[in-house]
Amino acid sequence: MTNTSQIQKNWLNNPSSLPCNLSQWGLILVEGPDAASFLQNQVTNSVLGLKRTFPGAMAQGFSAARLIGYCSPKGRLLASAWIGLFPSDEKAEDRFALFISKDIAASTAKRLSMYVLRSKAKVIDLSAEWTVSALYGSDQQISNYKLDNSYISLRMPDVLVNDQSIARLLIASPGNNAFNTDDSKDSFDAWNELEVLSAIPRIVQATQEQFVPQMINFESVAGVDFKKGCYPGQEIVARSQYRGAIKRRLHLAHFNNDGLNISEAMPGAELFHSKDPSQPAGMVVLSALNPGAPEQIDLQVECKLEALLDGEIHLGSTEGPVLKIDPLPYPLIEI
Structure with missing residues (x-):
């Protein structure tokens, strides 16, 4: 935490x-x-x-x-x-x-x-x-x-x-x-x-076209109005909401950098699950150096929900730092 x-x-x-x-x-x-x-x-x-x-x-x-x-x-x-x-x-x-x-x-x-x-x-x-x-x-x-x-x-x-x-x-x-x-x-x-x-x-540029809004909790932070008229992609966004098709979410996380450069944890960096090193399990959305703990990097990450059930989430590869998942400051709108 x-x-x-x-x-x-x-x-x-x-x-x-x-x-x-x-x-x-x-x-x-x-x-x-x-x-x-x-x-x-x-x-x-x-x-x-x-x-x-x-x-x-x-x-x-x-x-x-x-x-x-x-x-x-x-x-x-x-x-x-x-x-x-x-x-x-x-x-x-x-x-x-x-x-x-x-x-x-x-x-x-x-x-x-x-x-x-x-x-x-x-x-x-x-x-x-x-x-x-x-x-x-x-x-x-x-x-x-x-x-x-x-x-x-x-x-x-x-x-x-x-x-x-x-x-x-x-x-x-x-x-x-x-x-x-x-x-x-x-x-x-x-x-x-x-x-x-x-x-x-x-x-940011590195994360363009990577996420349907609900994959990064956009509807839970009042970024989507499901009652307004059409806009590009609206049918897909609405279908994801009402058919419960979202299997990925934004989470807060952190890790101790142990000499890792912040550039390796920038938006767009991929996450990997310890039990499935062959394909990414998620992506960094935003990252920051913790001002109160210089050895710590805090992250917003988008990640498969099933990947959080067991095993470990690593940054960059299964050899990379293990992420500790932190609680969100708001409740998710259930889909």
Whole structure:
């Protein structure tokens, strides 16, 4: 189990007062009179009725900030993102902001643009022009953070660590180095650790088209709306839900690295079961160095459910480190 008491001792109660620069995150804007209806037909979650968040405010709560997925026609996730509605003023047309992994932002924006057709909507990848940063701490620290009117900010779900709720805020600002940031490795590692411990997945280039949403618990973290209309892959996603076809799930795990480089535990790295070395049993979804225990690497992993019944799960090969499975911070929606 993750050594949360050590984590809290080392960094949980001493967050930076400055946002840390998230070099691995990008930003896509979808704007125009038809932006809402266009996105509604493309993504796994409903975007209709999202509360408008105006300059200087932060999108927070399910009414204003949601997790979405973008699937291939085969129902496999091409991307995931956090989305909010951020018009420039009360009279302006809709402008949706998608906080997304930077390594897939350009390809996702390009693919979305192919389906705009006659819709009055425009898809813009601003990942090279805007800086994405993040802040974590107590609810009061996040709520009191002063936001410039040029920023776009979205509050992600809190993470419970050692019975303490940690708030998280994503901030996008125009221009590189638009404001002072904490560029220390400690701050960056802390944010990544919180993201892993949230057990809310994020698709990166190495994991594109690897998962049907339920394989990484997307429906259990409010990333899928089964009552909305069609979107690419919707029939397969719905069939998986209602016919109970999912035999793989996202889990939290950790291992002692014993000199193993974090690069060997990056997203996309394969897992193997001790009794079946010939084929992968799963894949790393996200990983992070544990800030409170330098010898430990924490993971989100997608894995066959049957592989957890007996034997051991190894990273990389059956000769690799043995993973210890940790409890999820939320209940799974039963399929």
